[in-house]
Amino acid sequence: MSTLFLIQFLNGLQLGVLLFLLAAGLTLVFGIMDFVNLAHGSLYMIGAFFCATLTFWTGSFLLAVPLALVATAIVGLVVETGVIRHLYQRDHLDHVLATFGFILIADTSVQLIWGPEGIAIPLPEALQGQVQILPGVIFPAYRLVIIAAGLLVAFGLYWLIGRTRLGMLIRAGASNRTMVSALGIDIKTLFTAVFALGAVLAGLAGMLIAPITEATIGMGNDIIITAFVVIIVGGIGSMKGAFIAAMLIGLIDTLGRSFLDDMLKVFIPVNAAETAGPAISSMLIYIIMAAVLALHPQGLFPPKVR
């Protein structure tokens, strides 16, 4: 039981890390441009497909990832300058609708280019095995790599936003856009950079998970909803909130799915628990989100802005 718990805990962390990579981009784009990007999940999918193709071209997953990140950034740049830029001044409803259109375009384009089947990405041998993390507890090495990579990116973002000039502009842009622009900062370029950064983070998440799940069409459409739950629970626009909420949601979702029916058996008949368990665990994160919003309508860590 405790072994299983540890393994599921690590799986939960891994999901949390992926959610953070997605949520970080969403919350940045929302915090700074006040833009709701439903199509963020499409960048996650596009990243995975770029990575798949480049892995086959270069023969190495490790080489493919940086190249695919650049390619995803370029897609982000093109989309931002082509369409998204013209939507910042519109209301949230228009954002939702236009990016909804983008999801259709992205899913169909991927189907046109890569075909309807999912693509498996082969891992280098060094990452394929299992490691013993505690006596008697073995865990896939690659999943540990995902957790490590995600935490590394989280620290990188913390440094970028807290310690660099770009980060300073991002923070300033989030609290008062007009003032930043009045101080002579090219706000357009800043917005494009932030959008591309978000695209890269989403693409990275897609690339990291693709060797486990395959790159598939529409892979972003489910997880993006969970990522939205994360930024809402965390407080939209807050990086700290996104990180904490991502870990929380990742753990609750994973642990709920594996242990909830056992826990319910303590209180209600076994049969009922086996039916109710899966039902409740798949709704769990939404129940938590509703509870958080009922108590804190602005999320757990609302950013102090505007």
Next chain:
Amino acid sequence: MSEAAPSAAAIKEFTRPPSLLGKSVTGRYITVAFMVLLLVLPLVAWFTGNTFYLDFSTRIICLSFAAVSLNLILGFGGMISFGHAAFIGIGAYMVGIPAYHGYESGWLHFPLAMGVSALFALVTGAVCLRTKGVYFIMITMAFAQMAYYLFLSLEEYGGDDGLTIYNRSVLNIIDIENKVVLFLLAYAALATGIYAVYRIVNSRFGMVVRGCQSNEARMKALGYNTYAYRLTAYVIAGAMCGLAGALLGNFQSFISPDMMGWTRSGELMFMVILGGTGTLFGPVLGAVAFLVIEEILSAFTTYWALPFGILLILSVLFIKGGLSGLIHRGLKHG
């Protein structure tokens, strides 16, 4: 906050109940012609042996009705609900589940669909309406996802695979197994729904809800319990959409959790925006345009979603006020 006081003419304009069919005479003719065509064309198609068009129109009518109900809160109340498809699903399952257990009376199904949808709207709306802006958009979506996963996990009723409804709801005065009768019933429901929305938005209650859209703080200052007004509107819209779902479930004879996925809610929202928010017939126009374009494109290519997505984006960027706004402007200038 130095806003100019509204002129006497503007106040009169706002408080005068507009006619059901709009102000301009040509606009009225267009609206009437549109609604008559929507009734007559499918029947003509059926009499000439093209049953497909009758079926397609029944689907259009059901979804139009859902869009009309969404418009009540989105267009007139400023509540951007991204989870409205949940009510379609709940309505449909309230036909499917009793039918599965052998209860086939429509006098049970339709009130149940409206009642359970209203209850769901009441419970979720009570939480949702505490939030504003993007939070509202996202929490309505989250509740719809909850409903989606709930029905997905109901193995007894097919879960992921959905549920087949072998016999349509039994109403002892009309037989909706007959396609034409079902179409006429759906059309009557839609017409009644539009009229209900017309009466609601021009009632004192509707005025308060519309007032909340333009300035909720001011309505509060006037002493209105805005939360209660908005929640009531939300519940009415939910119940209406539940009825639309029950009709759609009856028409399709097959229901699945897919009916309430978040992309469905997005499509409903799009129909309302495309047609024109806050107009009585706009959502119907939007639903017709949306589904007809989808049908035409999917006949040409399996990759229809690509041009469709491009059209969606272009319409957001360039059509202000939706199709009814476009027609209205066309009448003014032309």
